Amino acid sequence: MAERAGHRAAPAHTHPEEVPVQTALAALADPVRIQLVRELAASPVWTRSCGSFDVPVGKAALSHHFTVLRGAGLVEQRDEGPRRVNRLRREEFEACFPGLLDLVLRPDARTQDG
Amino acid sequence: MAERAGHRAAPAHTHPEEVPVQTALAALADPVRIQLVRELAASPVWTRSCGSFDVPVGKAALSHHFTVLRGAGLVEQRDEGPRRVNRLRREEFEACFPGLLDLVLRPDARTQDG
Numbered sequence: 471m472a473e474r475a476g477h478r479a480a481p482a483h484t485h486p487e488e489v490p491v492q493t494a495l496a497a498l499a500d501p502v503r504i505q506l507v508r509e510l511a512a513s514p515v516w517t518r519s520c521g522s523f524d525v526p527v528g529k530a531a532l533s534h535h536f537t538v539l540r541g542a543g544l545v546e547q548r549d550e551g552p553r554r555v556n557r558l559r560r561e562e563f564e565a566c567f568p569g570l571l572d573l574v575l576r577p578d579a580r581t582q583d584g
Numbered sequence: 585m586a587e588r589a590g591h592r593a594a595p596a597h598t599h600p601e602e603v604p605v606q607t608a609l610a611a612l613a614d615p616v617r618i619q620l621v622r623e624l625a626a627s628p629v630w631t632r633s634c635g636s637f638d639v640p641v642g643k644a645a646l647s648h649h650f651t652v653l654r655g656a657g658l659v660e661q662r663d664e665g666p667r668r669v670n671r672l673r674r675e676e677f678e679a680c681f682p683g684l685l686d687l688v689l690r691p692d693a694r695t696q697d698g
Binding site for chain 1: 605606608609610612613614615618681682683684687688690
């Protein structure tokens, strides 16, 4: 049997069709995840590794944020050797939650209270 | 000077124009608040008192949920004698966050995980 090159288990994914609206909203109601989604939206698909984002959190917290994004049908990941690269599931998420990503991605969107 | 009939301070409100998208999303990412918003959307404005909703939470928790909804520009409240009555700020919230309320109000929206 062929063995995976990576030493991690392949990430589990959830299709946005399977995602309750509450889960989708909660996934996006976080400043770090909003930043991850914005950077992904501004990058070509499969070009961004998990360590390439400009967010002020440690490795474990970042891993948790990606788990939440996968579980909400927002992000797809795959391992390319040592890198885990990402794709924003823009079209399929938009089909399930019309307009929601646009609210988060619009340039004037304030993410901080006060 | 005329004195207010109620013995509570008038509730503080936030216009949806002042609300960051993250705050709007967080306000709606909760099963109790989704239920409150749905019941409000299905009722004529200013007809629902705070105690009239079918949600499984105590008075203090309910009060907190209404504070969150007011702070997100989703609900307006006023006191009518001993009753505090509610209005969903449907038009002004929709103007600021197009499509967001519709996602929560659509009949097929699943609110529970799993």
